[in-house]
Amino acid sequence: MAWDLKSDRPIYAQLIEQIQLRIVSGSYPPGEKLPSVRDMAADASVNPNTMQRALMELENEGLLYSQRTSGRFVTEDVEKIMEAKNRLAMDVIEEFLEKMESLGYSTAQTVDLLKQAKEGKV
Numbered sequence: 001m002a003w004d005l006k007s008d009r010p011i012y013a014q015l016i017e018q019i020q021l022r023i024v025s026g027s028y029p030p031g032e033k034l035p036s037v038r039d040m041a042a043d044a045s046v047n048p049n050t051m052q053r054a055l056m057e058l059e060n061e062g063l064l065y066s067q068r069t070s071g072r073f074v075t076e077d078v079e080k081i082m083e084a085k086n087r088l089a090m091d092v093i094e095e096f097l098e099k100m101e102s103l104g105y106s107t108a109q110t111v112d113l114l115k116q117a118k119e120g121k122v
Contacts, residue, residue: 001027003044011046015054017088023063023074024085030076034064 001022005014022028034040034055041051055072058064062080066072075081100110 005044005046012050012054012057015044015046015051016057019054019058020063020084020088024081024088028074030074030078030081032074033070034072034074036071 001018003015003018005011005018019028028034035043037052037055038048040055041048044051055064059066059072061084062077063075063084064072065075097107097110100113105113
């Protein structure tokens with residue numbers, strides 16, 4: 001999965017979101033050892049300090065943990081991963097609903113459009 005960083009928001013915040021996405025999607029499965037900070041920073045084309053800041057935030061959230069001599073790992077707490085997944089999903093849904101509302105659609109109309117799209121009728 002390629003890093004998709006834009007200049008409209010702080011880079012470390014985008015790194016946090018993208019690492020979270022990799023965790024909840026299974027690209028970084030529970031218990032997996034992450035690449036080194038330097039390797040991840042080089043891959044994302046960011047400063048290692050920026051990557052370190054993002055990883056520390058994810059440790060604070062409980063999605064990652066460090067073992068002093070072995071590196072960083074994805075939590076094995078599946079419930080914690082599901083909480084993050086649900087939080088990300090709610091963010092996407094809220095943004096989508098705001099955009100639909102700005103287009104003049106009510107919630108009921110939005111739901112109808114989603115059903116039509118799912119059935120291939122749009």
